[in-house]
Amino acid sequence: MADGNCLISNEWICGEYVRTRGQELTDATLEHVWITLASVAIGLLVAFPLALLARRWRPVAGPVLGLTTILYTVPSLAMFSLLLPVFGVSAAVVITGLVLYSLTILVRNIMAGLASVPEEAREAARGMGYGPLRLLFGVELPLALPALMAGLRITTVSTVSLTTVGAIIGYGGLGNLIYEGMRSFFKAEVLTASVLCVALAVVADLLLLGLQRLLTPWARKSRKGTT
């Protein structure tokens, strides 16, 4: 059968679709990527001070963790709908919702990472004359990186997949194509967008894993040394 026919016979896999709608697919993927990147970046920027705050003042820790857990319980469709009157129909609705979700895991993992820093390392740094800022960024943060990166990977992967729900207001990246394909029963569009979305999540996860390896060369060395 010629490739052109797969559009008419509405097949799941259709090379002709990918060829003729390449631009549409690229645009959707790019929108997906930038929504994810913005959400995770803002999530990190918010989660880091929150985690520091919760570590500094113990009484803040309970409410912060409780609140982020409650936010995590709210279903994505409801989250975006609740934010709709605040921002109107814009990408800000989706990004804010995704940032709120990301806080749960990021705050928890940053706190766990900072708590796992050995007291001796802190003492040694202080003894060498490190100030609080240099101690945080020069000693504690690098040692907290494995936990932080683990949280970042989980957050990024689930953000990629949750972005699709943004299709409800037209800012869902590849989700828009899934939504459109659902309405017109266009199988190739739905499957191609879904596969691209999973691929995006896997690629993002692998990139972050690579970044973690680059940032924490000592972890690799010590593993080699002990085994």
Place this chain on the structure above:
Amino acid sequence: MDVVAKAWTWLATGSHWAGPDGVWHRLGQHLFLTFVCLAISCAVALPIAVALGHIGKGGALAVNISNAGRAVPTFAVLVLLLLSPLGTHGQWPTIIALVLFAIPPLLTNAYVGVSEADREVVEAARGMGMTGGQLIRRVELPLAFPLIMTGVRTAAVQVVATATLAALPGGGGLGRIITAGFRLTDTPQVVAGAVLVASLALVVEGVFVTLGLVLDPMRRRTGRRSTAARRPPADQAPASPALTT
């Protein structure tokens, strides 16, 4: 805020609660779907997880399934199932999608709970001559109970959330109030629906937290204070346990 007041008015209007598109009917559908799918996924996942945890094999499988569950968009699976040949079979696409997404948290938590039950206690029980079945029933299951319940709770919240999304491809449940609001560009109705869905999710979470505390077999045996101290820290983990690798 004007929208909040209008959403409140929407919720306070009696006619919005009655009839086939009313809140009560949609809530009934939502609860029915949640209950059925949670029951099916527990029946499928828990025996497998307990058996794997008992023999201590398949840990990589449990973790990988949970990672895969995160990477695959729920919305995509719902739509793919709708367009598949199954799509003509009423609610089955929704039920299958809900079960698929409820299984990973159940499997992972129950597996970790059973396989990491206090080894010394398990060894002692084995030394007392307990058979494999007795070991599972009297030792490993009671010790793993808090984590198993965490898995059930996570799965329940996940099912409530996924059932909401099922409204997009035309399934029943409270999500329909939101999608209908979007179609009518009736923002107050969208917000009212979202409030209902969020409340339902929080109530479900609360019910399962309470159930977990009340039903915990170790609590009855040793009193409240000691279980609080011995409860594994993972019990306090968020809905999706943060893995530190």
